[in-house]
Amino acid sequence: MILILIIQDYLTQKENHIKLYRLIGIGFLSELCALPLALQLSNKGQGININRFIFLELSLAVPFFFGLVIILAIGLYHTKK
Numbered sequence: 001m002i003l004i005l006i007i008q009d010y011l012t013q014k015e016n017h018i019k020l021y022r023l024i025g026i027g028f029l030s031e032l033c034a035l036p037l038a039l040q041l042s043n044k045g046q047g048i049n050i051n052r053f054i055f056l057e058l059s060l061a062v063p064f065f066f067g068l069v070i071i072l073a074i075g076l077y078h079t080k081k
Contacts, residue, residue, distance in 0.1 A: 026072065030064035031057070 038060055042053035 026068050027061075027065060030061045030068055033064045033068075034060035 034057055038053055038056035039048070041056050042048050042050075044052075
């Protein structure tokens with residue numbers, strides 16, 4: 001009985017690791033999508049304001065992240081159908 005629980009926990013951990021790596025990949029893609037926009041908006045003519053760039057990068061990455069999650073979820077839903 002304990003061996004079955006250990007195997008199930010291992011399988012659950014394996015699935016959770018795969019989900020975590022996918023979320024990390026989506027986060028990386030959202031940062032790459034937000035990078036050019038944040039860079040353009042933080043440029044004030046005399047140079048880049050690094051504080052504004054970091055703020056914009058972090059705040060713009062959230063909508064890109066959710067958008068990518070929704071797009072990938074719809075794509076997975078249609079491929080499973």
